[in-house]
Amino acid sequence: MTPDLRGKVVLITGAAGGLGRTFALAFSGAGAQVAVADVNGAGAQETAELIRQAGGQALGLQVNVSDEASTLEMARAVRAEFGGLDALINNASLYAGLERLPFTEIDPAVWDWVMGVNLKGPWLCARAVTPLLRERGAGRIVNIASATVMSGSPLWAHYVASKGGVIALTRVLARELGDDGITVNAVAPGFTLTEASLGLMEDAASYGVGRGALKRAQQPGDLIGAALFFASDASAFITGQTLVVDGGRQFL
Structure with a gap:
C-alpha cells in the first residue's frame, strides 16, 4: 500500500533525472x-513539467547543493510557492563520471568536490529547510546513502567515504532534531540501474546479478517504497536509522 502524502510538500534534490526523477514522480x-x-x-x-502533465503540483528549481546561498534561496522559493515543507529527500550526489582509482591516486581536488556535493550538500540542505520543518511541528529528512559503505567498495574511496559521512550525519541530525518531532533516516541503495550507473562500466546492466538473495538487477523503482515510508507518517517513531535496499547482497 502506497503511503498517503496528500497535502504534504516534499523537496527532492538531484531530481533532474535518474533516481531523483523516479522519486519525484x-x-x-x-x-x-x-x-x-x-x-x-x-x-x-x-x-516538474512531467508531474504537472500527470495532474500533480510541482516547482522546478536550479540549485547547487554545495553552495549555502543557493540552498537558502531554494528554501525561500519552496516557502513562497507552497507555504511550507514537510519532507526533504537529500538525493543529489556525484556519482556518474567518477573515475575508479586507488585511494593513493585520487586527486585532492576531486576528493573535495565529491565531499562538497555528497556530504556538505545534505548538511546545507537540511540546514536551510529545518526552519520550515520546525514550523510544521514535525517533518521528515531522508538522506540517500549507499550500500557501498557496508561493502567498502574498492577504488572509490571518495564516494564511499562521502556516503559513510551521510550515514553519520543522519544519526547526528536525528538526535538534534528529535525535540522538534523531525525524523531523519537514510536509505542505502545497492548498485541501481540508472543513467549514471550504466555509464560506469561495460557490464553495468548485469553487474551484481546473482550475487544477492534476489537474482536480478536493482531498478530505481526498488527504492520508492523505502523513501515513501521514511517520508510518511508510517515511520513517525523511527529515526536515526539506515535501511539497506540491495536485494540481500550485503547479507551473503
Missing part, C-alpha cells in the same frame, strides 16, 4: 506537492 503519485531541485535547472523543469 512517485511522491507526486502519492499525493504530495513536489519541489524538484537540481544543478541542472532545465532537467529540474522537465521533471
Whole structure:
C-alpha cells in the first residue's frame, strides 16, 4: 500500500533525472506537492513539467547543493510557492563520471568536490529547510546513502567515504532534531540501474546479478517504497536509522 502524502510538500534534490526523477514522480503519485531541485535547472523543469502533465503540483528549481546561498534561496522559493515543507529527500550526489582509482591516486581536488556535493550538500540542505520543518511541528529528512559503505567498495574511496559521512550525519541530525518531532533516516541503495550507473562500466546492466538473495538487477523503482515510508507518517517513531535496499547482497 502506497503511503498517503496528500497535502504534504516534499523537496527532492538531484531530481533532474535518474533516481531523483523516479522519486519525484512517485511522491507526486502519492499525493504530495513536489519541489524538484537540481544543478541542472532545465532537467529540474522537465521533471516538474512531467508531474504537472500527470495532474500533480510541482516547482522546478536550479540549485547547487554545495553552495549555502543557493540552498537558502531554494528554501525561500519552496516557502513562497507552497507555504511550507514537510519532507526533504537529500538525493543529489556525484556519482556518474567518477573515475575508479586507488585511494593513493585520487586527486585532492576531486576528493573535495565529491565531499562538497555528497556530504556538505545534505548538511546545507537540511540546514536551510529545518526552519520550515520546525514550523510544521514535525517533518521528515531522508538522506540517500549507499550500500557501498557496508561493502567498502574498492577504488572509490571518495564516494564511499562521502556516503559513510551521510550515514553519520543522519544519526547526528536525528538526535538534534528529535525535540522538534523531525525524523531523519537514510536509505542505502545497492548498485541501481540508472543513467549514471550504466555509464560506469561495460557490464553495468548485469553487474551484481546473482550475487544477492534476489537474482536480478536493482531498478530505481526498488527504492520508492523505502523513501515513501521514511517520508510518511508510517515511520513517525523511527529515526536515526539506515535501511539497506540491495536485494540481500550485503547479507551473503
